[in-house]
Amino acid sequence: MYTDQRLADYFEQTASTGTFSGVILSAHRGEIRYLRAFGLANREHGVPNTTETRFLIASISKPITALAVMLLEEQGRLRVTDTARTYLPEIAELDERITIHHLLTHTSGLSDFEGLPGYFETSGKLSFVNEAIFGLIAGELPDFLPGEGWSYCNTGYNALGLIIDRTAGMPYEQFVHSRLLEPLGMADTGFAESERIIPRLAGAYTEKAQEIVKAPFLAAENFRASGSMYSTAEDLLKLDRVFTGGHHAITREDTIKRMLTQHAFAQTRYYGYGLSLYEHSYGHGGSLPGCRCIYRHYPAQDRTFIFLSNCDFGGTDDLLRGAETILYA
Secondary structure (H helix, E strand, C coil), X not given: CHHHHHHHHHHHHHHHHCCCCEEEXXXXXXXXXXXXXXXXXXXXXXXXXXXXXXXXXXXXXHHHHHHHHHHHHHCCCCCCCCEXXXXXXXXXXXXXXXXXXXXXXXXXXXXXXXXXXXXXXXXXXXXXXXXXXXXXXXXXXXXXXXXXXXXXXXHHHHHHHHHHHHHHCCCHHHHHHHHHHHHHCCCCCEECCCCCCCXXXXXXXXXXXXXXXXXXXXXXXXXXXXXXXXXXXXXXXXXXXXXXXXXXXXXXXXXXXXXXXXXXXXXXXXXXXXXXXCCCCEEEEEEECCEEEXXXXXXXXXXXXXXXXXXXXXXXXXXXXXXXXXXXX
């Protein structure tokens, strides 16, 4: 309880006096110990964020996609050792040696469409549906040969979405809803699209010349299986319990162990299947213009932090560093 109070005091003081806009959740053993919203969901109309506000979660979509892949392996519909071209033979940008394992761990060597020059200014504003996203990297040289390096790659996770399309017997989004979101009770989680109106979705804001402005438009569907989802803090806590042992009914325990295995060294950390693995914790971050999110779990303390922000300058990384200082004190 002492740690809970110190964390609550820290969150109150830091978020109330800073620029954070969003929701902060702290849980211990799966039980919420702190949950509060700060700032505005819509600045034009002065609508405040609430704990029920939905936020774009960007790359926190990746653990969900990875879990969907692993469920299909459990069903015998694919193997992570299979090559991507087994299921996507027409996509020439996929080296014939790239496996599903490489896609899951960012070790494929594929060029990342998000990192292409001018993506946010030009092509990112246009819609590239499903296989069309690979046209953006046509002619791009691979970063390295499959399995011989590590480089964060949204293109690879979009390829996983296409593989799910072709092995699940239904579209990727439908499979995620029916096999993950619905069984877990994640009713406030789904997929964003450019033209879709999503009730309770927070607007996205950034900073320009020391003034808060709307974040530039991006076609959300381009990040399909790599980062197009939205959620709430409480829904993401339900996902967290899958990895911590509370919801193994939807998957096998050995599947979770494989997702949490250090498959690849990723600069300052390791990467499993859809999860970043740190010395004392695991989780994932999410970042897009007008969006900063963190999901992090600490097994030794059975503590979970979830920070969702609809501003890309609100200091979520600073919040996490301060919370970890208290956790390790």
